[in-house]
Amino acid sequence: MKLATWNVNSLAVRLPQLLDWLQANPVDAIVLQETKLTDDKFPHAEIEAAGYAVQWFGQKTYNGVALLSRGEATDTQRNIPGFDDPSARVIAGTVGDVRVIGGYFPNGQAPGSDKFAYKMRWLEALRLWLTDEMSRHTKLALLGDFNIAPEDRDVYDPVAWAGQIHCTDEERAHFRALVGLGLHDAFRLFEQPPKSWSWWDYRNLAFRRNQGLRIDHILVSEALKPRVTACAIDKLPRKNERPSDHAPVVVTLDNGA
DNA sequence: ATGACTCCCAGTGGGAGA
Numbered sequence: 486m487k488l489a490t491w492n493v494n495s496l497a498v499r500l501p502q503l504l505d506w507l508q509a510n511p512v513d514a515i516v517l518q519e520t521k522l523t524d525d526k527f528p529h530a531e532i533e534a535a536g537y538a539v540q541w542f543g544q545k546t547y548n549g550v551a552l553l554s555r556g557e558a559t560d561t562q563r564n565i566p567g568f569d570d571p572s573a574r575v576i577a578g579t580v581g582d583v584r585v586i587g588g589y590f591p592n593g594q595a596p597g598s599d600k601f602a603y604k605m606r607w608l609e610a611l612r613l614w615l616t617d618e619m620s621r622h623t624k625l626a627l628l629g630d631f632n633i634a635p636e637d638r639d640v641y642d643p644v645a646w647a648g649q650i651h652c653t654d655e656e657r658a659h660f661r662a663l664v665g666l667g668l669h670d671a672f673r674l675f676e677q678p679p680k681s682w683s684w685w686d687y688r689n690l691a692f693r694r695n696q697g698l699r700i701d702h703i704l705v706s707e708a709l710k711p712r713v714t715a716c717a718i719d720k721l722p723r724k725n726e727r728p729s730d731h732a733p734v735v736v737t738l739d740n741g742a
Numbered sequence: 743a744t745g746a747c748t749c750c751c752a753g754t755g756g757g758a759g760a
Binding site for chain 2: 519521546686689691729
């Protein structure tokens with residue numbers, strides 16, 4: 486079983502690349518972030534024609550998430566229950582025997598800003614909800630654009646980024662708190678190439694210089710951990726013409742037998 | 743270097759992203 490996450494930075498622009506990628510990389514489920522489409526404009530027919538069931542949840546201009554799966558997702562959920570949120574950031578569903586939760590975590594803009602305070606509140610609400618979800622689903626994966634670089638080794642220039650957005654102690658504490666619920670960073674279950682990033686700024690030839698951050702993650706529950714056989718970032722789509730600034734992350738699980 | 747690029751909605755400029 487393969488699960489993936491990709492911040493596509495506008496599905497209207499990236500749909501052809503998504504369909505190409507899915508053809509080359511068949512997955513059981515993938516969560517998308519920053520679709521930037523209202524629900525009436527979501528290209529579900531094209532996705533269904535490619536062989537995927539799809540759940541979507543969006544808004545105009547910003548945010549927007551989707552869950553594509555080979556079989557229909559059940560028990561679906563949009564955003565965090567009980568957390569009043571004007572942004573479309575979460576989509577969850579059960580795919581096979583796995584609870585799949587896709588999230589587009591708030592950016593936070595800058596420490597001390599209103600958006601940073603919102604990011605903190607959002608992360609707190611997510612953790613409380615996840616506690617509940619994990620009590621009902623032992624096999625659970627949390628995937629998405631976390632907008633947090635968990636450690637200095639996830640940052641191309643940790644000195645320049647020290648205390649900056651994505652790298653603050655508060656954000657990293659929230660990441661560790663998620664891990665503390667009994668989740669595991671699937672990427673770090675394996676030896677990985679140094680300087681592995683999932684995002685590169687569009688500016689400054691950052692991709693060519695491999696100046697990026699690892700902010701897109703897949704966390705798996707204790708019950709799924711022994712089934713994880715691989716986890717990788719696919720840099721290939723970042724080399725496309727008009728690429729997203731993020732690359733997909735893919736986790737492979739055995740069948741659990 | 744308060745930059746750089748890309749996307750969006752706007753409508754020939756500006757916000758947001760990260």
